[in-house]
Amino acid sequence: MNHLKRLSLLTFILSLILLFASIKGDANSFSRNSSFTDASTGSPFESSSSSSRYVLTQALFKSRSFLLTRDQAKFASPDVAEHNGKYFTLFMPGISFMGLPFYILGSIVGLPQLGTFSLNFWLAIINVFLVAALAKRLGASWSWSLLGGFLFLFGSNAWAYALTYSQHHLAVFATISLLLISTHSLTVKNNLLFGIIFGIALLADFPNPIILSPIAVYQLSRHFHFHRNKINWSWLFMGAGVLPFLVIFAYYNLKTTGSPLLSAQFVGRSKEFNVATSVPAETKSVPEVRSPGLHLPLKSRSLIRGFSILIFSDERGWIYYSPMVLVGIIGLVLTLKKNSSNPVPNLIFAAICFNLLIYAMFGDPWGGWSFGPRYLIPATAMISVFIPVFMQKYGKNVLVMSGFLVACVLSIRLATLAALTTAHVPPKQGAEALPVPIPHTPKLNSNFLAANKSSSLIYNLSFKNQMPANTYYKLVFALALITFVTLTGFAVNSKRV
Template sequence: MKRLLGYAIFTVYCIFILVLSIRGIPGNPAEKTLNDPRWGEEGPFELSPERGRFALLVSLIENKSFHFSLPIARFAIPDLGYTQGNYVSLFAPGLSIISIPGYLIGKYYNNSQIGTYAVVSLFAVLNAILIRALAQRAGSTSIASSLAALVFLFATPAYAYAVSFYQHHLSTFLILISIYLLITLKGVLPLYLLWILFGIALITDYPNVILMLPILLFALKNLIYLVNDNGKTIVNVRILGFISLITILIPLFFLFWFNQNSYGNPMSLAGTVTAVKSIDKSGRPELPKVAGGQKTAVGFFKSRNMFNGINILLFSPDRGLFIYTPVVLFSLFGIWAAYKKNLYLYPLFTALISINILLYSMWGDPWGGWAFGSRYLIPGFAIASIFIAIALTRYHRNIIFFLIFFITLSYSLAINTLGALTSNRNPPLSEIKALEKLSGKAEKYTYERNLDLLLNGVSKSYLFQSYGSKFFSPVEYYRLIVFMLAAVCFFLIVADNLSIFKNYHMEKRGWQKLIIYKKQPTKYQLSHLVNLFFIKIMKPI
């Protein structure tokens, strides 16, 4: 009961902060009004990834068509495809399809855009819950696990993309829920679910196929296992496990059906069709004058981009982890502690983080276009947060460690709240010179750009624009949210440190220290230790 109460309080708090932050304006954007400035760059659909996915959603629901009408096509530019005389989406359809219920519910209340964005926020909250659960499975205390989940959701760029319309939280959810099912369910049952989730991940964002490979390899232990029979090693194979591969056909058939209706070929992927950057007054596409080679899904990744890509993702002032979310660096302490204690999930977690970084370092656009922070690393931030929970558990007696952690966390909270409440429209450094030439003024490309927006009275929070602006300035609203986040995190840190005395006496009485085990037994979980403390120690007193 106490455990459920803890999850309930944690969930309500996360939802509360996201409700305060979600971007939007009242109303139902219709086909004729989509191109109004209030919905575009000045409003919630400020960048083409949001517009492109929402355009597909509107076209499917309102026009019952996989092809875009001219107003919807203009709205989706510059991420717009053209094939067989039709304007089509350049994005995988997963997020648009899954967001249909949110759109319809929101439309009923004259807030279809908010309902659509709320679907992403819902997956963001589910990700925080899964991080908390996985961290506890890895041996972390409930307090450390909660704190680490808050780090992911509010102290990394995941915050800015939890209140806008991007695929990253859905992709992260599919990764986390796959891991959770594999370590909680026994036998071949999780494999049937895993292949369905893998297929959904594919239709959400094509690179997810690579990101989820470590999970598929980890799942092989449920298919193939070794048995020692009189000194001979026998390889056993679970036939039912291999039969589970059939379930991937469910999402694949949907993808083929979508591709056939959109592009005229079931094997064509969204990103491989001809891109249209502008439409003339007569409604005709202005296609590239020089035809390039045939585009392929793997052609976007090149190994020669790796070193520059790693620098951009980790160190650059416009996107770097060190600049936008340095609190994630505390995961290195958790990685070391997990390695020393031979954590069962250590190879899987480190492989997921490594592949996430390496994959997008080879991407042709590691900046993620105009973006806030390293949006491509959001799945990696989720896994790194589990290691943060491990570090907080391992070093729970080190006051200096927690002091430095809180200072770094406060900085990361302040930076990412700034992005969440203002805009993701930060240009990459590579485009600054051209942008300055067009604007005739110095252009900022770091979070300083967001700070300028805030100081100039810009906040895209739906709640602030609809109600809060009557009582607060944008700066005051920002400070209020940062204070609520920092105060709760500080409370959790203090609560975790106050448990030192209790844990110390438990160890003195012969109880084994709560730390990370290769296979975490239930009897070593914090809740069980606390029960033993009160039953076997306090009761005699």
């Protein structure tokens, strides 16, 4: 085994340990895993984005149905829809479908919740190596590329969301996979795989096809050579890959809303369950007079405010919560200035812009109660690709390396804090509107630790009586830093392979 394979294995093992150390839960959730429904802060079901998807997986297994019982709907609220007396999740069903095998495996050992949530655990590990593979494709050495993949997961809120039952890591998997496929030859196999992954992404979340559209358009355009009057008809297999997922989606809609063309998102939230939502207070204070016609959630007037919230603010700012992305942004800009014949940097730039534009115009750019810009996790994966590309060229510069180390340490610190406490942080307006105001920044996570509380299952089962929660946090943070420093050391001293 050569040193690069050993380094890959080391990255895999240490990533597993860090994720395992931060799995959410406590003695109650572990002992009552099949019937656990606690939605308190720090629990696996602290967010309805997880619970709403989970109850659909549960219904598929227990009832062989897409519909929820009233108790399941209440547990999933506010992210539940009701139509003609039928309850169903407000989200796209893709994650719930993919989690079913994991639910079944977990049920065999009496741990269905843990089993189901492990879907994102494994997707996150895969994404580390997908990001590394794409960085390698852009010219970085494998050592630097592995560091880029590690930083994506453990230097951003991607870590906290690897512990949930949400769509973000599947979106990353689809985005990076399609970018990699677009660098390969146009074969039937590659086109079919492209279509299948695109279809899975569509079934997981509505915005995914929009974010992925620059990549899809590019891949499709490669088949047409009008100047030579030549068409590569293998593009049809892209459509063949997507088609089954469109059929599944139409059938799912038919069974839930009664129409193959009407999805839960256009039915809207059920008002039956009196549960406070995480929508900021200012957005709920003024009744909206709705005009006739189709109402889309994207509003161009919200663009500047949404952009500020997603990039700079202490609520959800991309740079605030992951300063390391600045290194990736610089790397992307310098790569684009090269005017290289490689289309991937341009595709990444376009996909990041689409990701930002969609959610900056979204009615809730905060992503409800969340940690950092969860909507930008795919963008974080893409920008992380350029960290190794930039550092390989400029990492010998003392000032560059110093800035890089500071940015990464700050990023890893915040990522560890969220992973071991909660990803359920309110927007500023929501925090101030509460009867007892709470912080809308990582201060809430620090307060969680100060109260000697952690969301870690391992801590709560094995170490709660042996050490304070803050000590456990410091140990996990130290391991993440040791891994980062080790990978950086290998990268700096590695050859360009």
